Amino acid sequence: MATEFDTGLPSIRKLQGYIKDKTPIELKLVTGDVMTGKLFWQDAQYFCLVDDTEKQILIARSAAVYFKPVG
Numbered sequence: 001m002a003t004e005f006d007t008g009l010p011s012i013r014k015l016q017g018y019i020k021d022k023t024p025i026e027l028k029l030v031t032g033d034v035m036t037g038k039l040f041w042q043d044a045q046y047f048c049l050v051d052d053t054e055k056q057i058l059i060a061r062s063a064a065v066y067f068k069p070v071g
Contacts, residue, residue, distance in 0.1 A: 005044040015042055015067065025049075028065040035059075036070060 006012060018025055019039045027035045027049060040048040040056060047064065049057045 012042070015039060015047075018067070018069070024070040026068050026070050027059070029059070029063050030065055031063075039067075 007016070017023070019041065022038050024036065024038055027037075027047075029035065035049060035051065035057070037049045037051040037057070040050045042048070045061060047059045047061065049059055051057060
């Protein structure tokens, strides 16, 4: 499991852009579930997604299949 957070990676920078711009995203999980919301923060192991009801949901990086902007 990753213990360092490499902000030089393009994927990290792209997600940081979604956080900074408060871009609504769609997130697909390995379970097949699809979630929507806005990324609030990320670290080396988790993402925090804020859903439409303003609840913060922690998602393990290993559970994510893809992120894509909505709209």
